[in-house]
Amino acid sequence: MKAIPVIDLFAGPGGLAEGFSSLSRNGKRYYQVRLSIEMDAQARETLKLRAFLRQFPINELPEDYYHFLSGSISLEKLYSNFSGEHRLADQEAWQATLGKTQENEVDERIRSGIAGEKNWVLIGGPPCQAYSLVGRSRVGGIQDGDHRVHLYKEYLRIIAVHRPAVFVMENVKGLLSAKVNGEKIFDNILADLSDPATVFPLNPCPGYRIYSLVREAVRSDSDYLIKSELYGVPQRRHRVILLGIREDINVQPRQLVQKESVSLRSVISDLPKIRSSIYRAFSGSTEHLVEGKIKKKRNYVNLEDSYSLWKQHVSRYADELAELLPDSFRQNSIFPSDRGAEYLQGKSELSATHPLHHWYSDSRLSGSLNHQSRGHLSSDLKRYLFSALYTRKFGKFPRMADYRAYGDDLLPDHSNAESGKFNDRFRVQLAGEPATTITSHISKDGHYFIHYDPLQCRSLTVREAARIQTFPDNYFFCGSRTQQFHQVGNAVPPYLAFQIAEIVSSVLEKNKS
Template identity: 40%
Template structure:
């Protein structure tokens, strides 16, 4: 059961574990609870997909993904849709009525599992805005902000109540690394949560052994807070996403956890997204009647501006301008692009992400930007190709490309404002800021002059290509940015399965 489920990345990773072409895996998401309505719609659509083995997913699902149908089910599969929809609930934890509803749903499902002698697992990540380093920095600027009065600090208590009342065999609690250093009333929040999870409900509650997901080299009981920090790029993911993950096994289950081993290398941005169709941005303030005319002029102008500032980047931009007008207009993409998807994904992710029945790409559409931002994107992407890093704020942008922002030139401000996701490295952390302006997620190809699409961000998060995010583009980006990478969930599922089976 997945609470604070978001778009369902953690739960989907569990369902994907051990799932073959013809059979289901050992885990089924029986309940997802989430308060965002768009994410709930996403959870329902995905629950419908997961109701079938891979070859039996109905054609109607793929027609829906391609925009050829208004709904993913037909008359023949409507009952399956209703059952799948019932597994995803729009609930806000902390609301008394919703808390009662969730408690009753969990009680029913847990009782059914107990009758069948099946262990069940609670997973989830309480919303992390109050714990995140960025959120705390923002809150410090608000004189009226009182941490002890912020309800978001205490959402984990709902998690504790579920553990206490319903005693799952295991649990997974995920949150941002800022949890390790957050303090309330002078106490470290992580230590308080860690101790509470050992004995949720106090003396009368269940007891859990809490262990790190990743091998630390320390003995059981000697864990340090940093042992619970999981670095995604060291577990085969194309992203430097660092999260705290607490894994608990009920004390009466004698089996030991075998933690994951870190890897020496990680997939890169280029490996994950360069096989997708090339696109280009649209412009919000300058009509583009011909990309073959517009792009060379934009890159040449950018080269002229850069020449007295950075000759190597300017030279590279001049080269890009000479080839920008060649070939057909790539277009800005769309909700569906038919055709075969090229490129070769990393071996361990290829089968997990690709779907040979999809025959196209969903939700791969570039957003439009002001021409001035397109100039900054072009400069930043070319700079990154020359210097193997993004330009750092005002000091490394030509003055003509400085945005009209009163704090732009202040020391140590906006140093990552225009961040390129370099092709030969894992991406930076994909966040919900993706929904706002895209400046932190610039495509590495200067010829495409754009930010990442929903599908590209989803690939960096290791979502399968057939994963449909519901809602408008902004809601889709927010869901992708807030999600737990499914490939991480897949690996955690393997750790727990070995202990429970």
């Protein structure tokens, strides 16, 4: 069987590509990712590393990859040991900016990738910040000059020029309600994708039928919205995903099949328990007159982290929050002393009975990747501890009024702390439910992603966020921890992408018969 070519646009760290490339038939990959285009340098490094691994047969990764993960050899040494595979991966993962990189260069790369094949697949999603409901509220609506609004036309141009058999386009929920100059963007996008030649008349492109992946007959725009938690992803991630099929392919696709709910606890509780670190303390604020306006300056004292200092703070905070402490906390209050690492030695994998065990696990992996905690303010440690204890006792995360009720020092030093706008500023993830949406904001701070275990008293790690996003355990993220968080938050859950890839494969196979 000849693998179906896949081109991945706005690829991020490769969530969609991972899902598609994981589908196999008779032990061989059904799809072959030929080109991934990504503008961010560190995300591209993550893409290249995963592309390198796809040069090897399924379940036959080289031993040197595990030596790299454990720190025994460098990434450069790994690549030099397999120069041919590295060269192919370097060609596949291309750092370029659609809309700025010359179109003829983009087109040449795509032509080379699909190599004349008519039945190939285009995947990806234009940058979504402009459509984000949160982003729009911050800037007072979408601005007509925001280039991110129209980046989908770069995706559309590639459809018009190269005519894939099938395309999968992903974006945020806010796309459904976004408007520019009073017109709904989504209506225009559906019309353009159905007939790309109306936007690019110089390209005699066929039309496309646009399908929902969750409903056979579309009744409203919301039928294009996929709620990931309904399909085995341990996360309430709601995204618009469009499936386009070229009009000459007379196949009606099937829809995603709902699966049992997967809780947060079930996908991260096996990971090594680690503590946060403590790096500075809030020492008060002062007001200054700046350009005629009074501005507040917050002052901090730097601290040198140590386990004893961290434990001293957390133990004191626990005493101050005694009424929330369960008996088990006092009886078993063995705090973890390790802060984690990029590679934390020790076997860790889901139970063999877990529905996603096969998806995450790698029997040759003997440690946890990208599992290192953040440093926090000493005052945030108390807020994290309070949030986790409160949530454990009452089954819901606290609001700002609850912080006030348990102590003025639990409120952050912000004038709008009790305005109602930031009631969920500190959010504990509920252990027995799917997590809330992992977003790129996790790269800025962990306040929305507090671990449910009060003994760890911290926000989630990159690996925990990656588990929530359903990245396999041997998926290594390159770059700084902030860059890793950003990559994970921007990705499509690979396990959801895998299910979509199965639907696309059935379309292509029915078209052959």
